[in-house]
Amino acid sequence: MNADYTINRRQVQKITNPADLSALTLALEWKKRVGGxxxxxxxxxxxxxxxxxxxxxxxxxxxxxxxxxxxxxxxxFVTAKVLATAIGKIGNVDQVFCGNQTVDGETGQVGAEVAxxxxxxxLNHVVQVLSDEASxxxxxxxSDGRTEVxxxxxxxxxxxxxCSSNVTLPSLTAVRRANTMPVRTFALADLGLKELxxxxxxxxxxxxxxxxxxxxxHTVWLHENxxxxxxxxxxxxxxxxxxx
Amino acid sequence: xxxxxxxEYWVLIENGSEAEWGLMHHCAALTAGTEIIPAALIRxxxxxxxxxxxxxxxxxxxxxxxxxxQAGGQVARLAGEGCPAAILCTADRHGxxxxxxxxxxxxxxxxxxxxxxxxxxxxxxVMTRPTFGxxxxxxxxxxxxxxxxxxxxxxxxxxxxxxxGKTCGPVIQVEPSRExxxxxxxxxxxxxxxxxxxxxxxxxxxxxxxxxxxxxLLERLAAAMGAxxxxxxxxxxxxxxxxxxxxxxxxxxxxxxxxxxxGISGAAQHxxxxxxSGTVIAVNxxxxxxxxxxxxxGLVQDWRETAEALLQLYSQQ
Numbered sequence: 001m002n003a004d005y006t007i008n009r010r011q012v013q014k015i016t017n018p019a020d021l022s023a024l025t026l027a028l029e030w031k032k033r034v035g036g037x038x039x040x041x042x043x044x045x046x047x048x049x050x051x052x053x054x055x056x057x058x059x060x061x062x063x064x065x066x067x068x069x070x071x072x073x074x075x076x077f078v079t080a081k082v083l084a085t086a087i088g089k090i091g092n093v094d095q096v097f098c099g100n101q102t103v104d105g106e107t108g109q110v111g112a113e114v115a116x117x118x119x120x121x122x123l124n125h126v127v128q129v130l131s132d133e134a135s136x137x138x139x140x141x142x143s144d145g146r147t148e149v150x151x152x153x154x155x156x157x158x159x160x161x162x163c164s165s166n167v168t169l170p171s172l173t174a175v176r177r178a179n180t181m182p183v184r185t186f187a188l189a190d191l192g193l194k195e196l197x198x199x200x201x202x203x204x205x206x207x208x209x210x211x212x213x214x215x216x217x218h219t220v221w222l223h224e225n226x227x228x229x230x231x232x233x234x235x236x237x238x239x240x241x242x243x244x
Numbered sequence: 245x246x247x248x249x250x251x252e253y254w255v256l257i258e259n260g261s262e263a264e265w266g267l268m269h270h271c272a273a274l275t276a277g278t279e280i281i282p283a284a285l286i287r288x289x290x291x292x293x294x295x296x297x298x299x300x301x302x303x304x305x306x307x308x309x310x311x312x313x314q315a316g317g318q319v320a321r322l323a324g325e326g327c328p329a330a331i332l333c334t335a336d337r338h339g340x341x342x343x344x345x346x347x348x349x350x351x352x353x354x355x356x357x358x359x360x361x362x363x364x365x366x367x368x369x370v371m372t373r374p375t376f377g378x379x380x381x382x383x384x385x386x387x388x389x390x391x392x393x394x395x396x397x398x399x400x401x402x403x404x405x406x407x408x409g410k411t412c413g414p415v416i417q418v419e420p421s422r423e424x425x426x427x428x429x430x431x432x433x434x435x436x437x438x439x440x441x442x443x444x445x446x447x448x449x450x451x452x453x454x455x456x457x458x459x460x461l462l463e464r465l466a467a468a469m470g471a472x473x474x475x476x477x478x479x480x481x482x483x484x485x486x487x488x489x490x491x492x493x494x495x496x497x498x499x500x501x502x503x504x505x506x507g508i509s510g511a512a513q514h515x516x517x518x519x520x521s522g523t524v525i526a527v528n529x530x531x532x533x534x535x536x537x538x539x540x541x542g543l544v545q546d547w548r549e550t551a552e553a554l555l556q557l558y559s560q561q
Contacts, residue, residue, distance in 0.1 A: 149430045206384055219542040227553035238470065
C-alpha cells in the first residue's frame with residue numbers, strides 16, 4: 001500500500017483474478033459454439049499485460065491493454081468509464097464476459113456499471129452459459145441458496161463467478177503465439193479521455209486503511225469425549241441456551 | 245451529480261429480507277438526533293407499516309415488478325428528482341446490481357460490500373469494507389458526488405425488534421420503470437434448504453477434508469445435526485464442494501450461533517465470512533492452524549475421526 005492508499009502494484013504477487021479466468025473459460029466455450037474471436041481487455045499498469053498473454057496461451061485471439069499512469073488510484077466508476085469507452089473503441093463487440101468480482105478490490109460492480117454506461121443488459125453471478133436463443137442468452141446463475149436460469153437480452157455483459165475456471169496448461173505453440181502477438185495499447189488520450197484522472201475523477205476515495213482488529217478468542221481445548229462435548233454445544237444452542 | 249444533496253438517506257427494501265430491514269434499522273440509528281430523514285424505498289407488495297416500525301420516516305413504494313436493471317433505473321430516476329444524500333442497499337445479488345446501475349446512471353460513487361456505515365463529524369458517510377483478501381479494512385468516503393451509495397454485506401446489521409418508531413408517515417407511490425426487462429427468470433431451484441446467511445448452525449469443511457467424498461460425509465453429518473453446510477474457498481477451488489457453499493470474502497457471510505469447522509486453516513479471507521459466529525468449534529490436525537486463534541473450542545484431531553464419532557453419536561439418538 002502506498003502512502004496515499006493506492007496499491008503498490010510492484011510489490012504484489014501478480015495473478016490473474018480467478019473470476020476473470022472463469023470469464024475467459026466461458027468466453028472460450030462461447031467461441032466454440034458461435035465462432036468469432038475472443039479479445040482480452042484489461043486496464044492496469046504495464047505488468048498487467050502478463051495476464052493478457054496468459055489468456056492468449058489459453059486460447060484468446062487478441063489483447064488490448066489500457067495503460068496510463070494517470071489512471072493510478074481509479075475507483076470503480078472511473079474504471080468502468082474507461083473500460084466502456086475502450087470496448088466502444090475496439091468496436092464490433094457482441095458479447096462481454098467479465099469476472100463477478102476481483103480479489104484486490106472485491107467490489108463486484110464494474111461489470112454492471114460498464115453495461116449501464118454502454119446501454120447493454122447485464123447478468124451477474126453467472127456460472128454457466130446454457131444456450132443462445134432468439135429471445136436472448138440463457139445462463140445459469142447462483143444466488144442466496146438458489147440456482148436460477150435467466151434469459152438475458154443481447155447485447156449483454158455477463159459477470160461470471162470465480163468457479164467455472166477450466167484453463168488447461170498451454171502447449172508450446174500457444175506459448176510462442178502469446179509471446180509474439182502484439183498488444184494493442186490505449187492511453188487515456190487514445191480513448192478521448194485525456195481529462196480523466198484516477199485520483200481526481202474518482203467519486204470515492206479511501207481515507208484510511210487499517211489492519212483488521214480481529215477478535216481473538218480464548219480457546220478451550222477438547223480432548224476426551226470431544227464428540228459428546230460438541231453435540232452438547234449444538235443441543236444447547238438449539239434450545240436457545242447460552243454457552244459456558 | 246455533485247453537490248450537497250437533500251437531507252434524506254434512502255434504504256432500498258427490494259425483497260423484505262431480514263438483512264434489508266436490519267439496514268433500515270441501522271439507517272434510522274445513524275440519523276437519530278439529526279435533521280436527516282431516513283426513508284425506505286420498498287418494492288410494491290411489501291408492507292409500508294413495517295418500514296415505519298423499523299425507523300423509516302417516509303416510504304416510497306416502487307411500483308411494478310422490476311429486474312435489477314429496471315430497478316436501478318427506477319431508483320436513479322427517483323434520486324434525480326429527490327436528490328438524497330445517500331442510498332443504502334444490501335449487497336445481495338440484486339442489491340449489488342441495482343446499486344451499480346444507479347451509481348453509473350447518477351455518475352456518483354459506490355462503495356460495495358461494506359461491513360460498516362457510520363457518519364463523520366462533517367456528516368460524510370464513512371463506508372468501511374474489507375479489502376485485499378480480508379486482511380485490511382478500508383474506510384471509503386464520497387466527498388463531493390451525491391448521492392453517496394453503498395451496498396452492505398447481508399448480516400452486518402440485524403434488527404430483531406422494531407425500533408419503536410412511528411407506525412405511519414408519508415407514503416409516496418413511484419411509477420414503474422418505463423423500460424422493458426433485460427432479464428427473464430426461466431427457472432429457480434433451491435440448492436440450499438437452509439441458505440447460509442440465515443443458518444443458525446453450520447458445519448463447514450476446508451481443504452483438509454481432502455475430497456468430494458469427504459464433503460459428502462460432512463453433508464450427512466450436517467443433516468443429522470440440523471445444520472447447513474459451508475466450505476472454504478480452498479475446498480471449492482479444489483472441487484470438493486460447490487461454489488454456493490463457499491463462505492468468506494468471495495463467498496457468503498454467515499453469523500450462525502454455532503460454527504463447526506473441519507480442516508479449515510483460517511485464512512483471513514475466510515475469517516471475514518464467519519468471524520461474527522456465536523460459538524466457533526475448530527477441528528484441525530495442525531495445532532498451529534490460525535483458525536484456533538478465533539475458535540472458542542479447539543480440537544487437534546483428524547477431521548474424519550471427529551466427524552465419524554459425531555455421526556455415530558447422532559445416529560444412536
